[in-house]
Amino acid sequence: MKIVVIGGSGHIGSFLVPRLVRAGHEVANISRGSRLPYVDVPEWQQVRQVTADRKHEEREGIFGDRVAELGADVVVDLLCFTLESATALVDRLRGETGHLLHCGSIWRYGVSLKLPLAEGRDFAEEPVDEYGIQKRDIARMLKDETAAGGLATTSIHPGHIVGPGWQPIGPLGNLDPGVWQTIASGQPLQVPGNGTELMHHVHADDVAQAFEKAILNRDAAAGEDFNIVAPSALTVRGYVSVAASWFGQEPRMEPVGWEEFRRTTPGESADISWAHLSRNHCVSIHKATSLIGYAPRYEPEQAVLESVQWLISNGQLDVPKLLT
Structure with a gap:
């Protein structure tokens, strides 16, 4: 498949992009070009690098076009922090991309009420800061988008990435x-x-594994949200x-x-x-292990x-x- 990763030079992308290349996919990485990946491996030589300042291009209204013009089967968004940004990308990719995956956070949960925290269960209070609120709202929007017959989406919610x-x-x-x-x-x-x-906590490569598993198991992952942490x-x-x-x-x-x-x-x-x-x-990974075969190594x-x-x-x- 042709896969575009937005923010592929960061913590997760440094492990995800090489994984995708090794699996035989054609990969493009959209980033500002200001940072080298955390892991320097030969697979990066096969990655198309696309330089873009997302914030600036979103203000100009052209970022979605840049992503769409790459003609990807799958888009992995590791660099989205607001509902407005996520919604704009969904609107632009609807009907053009087969699968959009978003990186959320377990901070979509507020203070724990019952452990382990599980997707779709009232086991925590509402998020307590703007970052968590936005990640919660993005995840809800993506589920609604897919349930309504729109773009196939999946949100992955890592713990404290190590x-x-x-x-x-x-x-x-x-x-x-x-x-x-x-x-x-x-x-x-x-x-x-x-x-x-x-x-x-969760190792960055285990988060990358979860994204790869969700891509490979698109039908099971479409419209779903997954907690991704260590065992x-x-x-x-x-x-x-x-x-x-x-x-x-x-x-x-x-x-x-x-x-x-x-x-x-x-x-x-x-x-x-x-x-x-x-x-x-403390977060449950039962849904991810059962639906997409997530198997953390660390x-x-x-x-x-x-x-x-x-x-x-x-x-x-x-x-x-x-x-x-």
């Missing part, structure tokens, strides 16, 4: 590299709450424990209240921690370890050598 080349969401639910230094040196780590809050989720305590073991340390945690945590943690990091931990997400700790190993090897994380 992979080589970028900082993972750490044991405190933020991106502070100092957390890893504290754990690696055996120092006590201040943990807000009681440490039982959940985070659900299990980590609590804060479990995350700290496994991370400490990588450095030959015992986990040392000092539970504190959120007010105390905010007093001792830089504002942005504290806000990111609250955003992740207050949701307390447990969350394996995915995070690969990321941490890359950061250390590339001089981006100043911690003692891993024992693992």
Whole structure:
């Protein structure tokens, strides 16, 4: 098939595009051309690169035309964040493209009420920020589009994406590299709450696998939305424990209240921690495994370890050598 990937040089696309090439598809990547893929493999030599600034072209009303003119059988949109943007692309591709796949997020769910979270079930409160609201609304629009007999669509909703080349969401639910230094040196780590809050990670290649499976199983995937995460989720305590073991340390945690945590943690990091931990997400992948054959290769700790190993090897994380 001829497949167009929008934003194929990012976290997911760096793994998805090579997968599609290896499967024999003709692939074009639409991006601003300002970033190299996170994974440099020979398959990229076979990819047609299309340079475009989506925001600018959407303002000019020409982005949908650019995508449609590529004549794709399948379009994978990894770079859409508003209902307006998603709707415009659907309207332009209706009747011209066989399948449109959208990248959503588990942040379409708000605070957990019942676990694991499942598609189409009232197991969580409404999303709590604009990003999550938009992802929820896009997913609903796409389902309605396909149900009404329009464009065949699928939305894929990853958890906290992990992979080589970028900082993972750490044991405190933020991106502070100092957390890893504290754990690696055996120092006590201040943990807000009681440490039982959940985070659900997923390796970027497992997300790429889900997109590929949805493309190959179009009839089963059309009109559906899928949660895509690792087979299990980590609590804060479990995350700290496994991370400490990588450095030959015992986990040392000092539970504190959120007010105390905010007093001792830089504002942005504290806000990111609250955003992740207050949701307390653990997500079901039953629908994806049963309908499209999703089979994640990575447990969350394996995915995070690969990321941490890359950061250390590339001089981006100043911690003692891993024992693992």
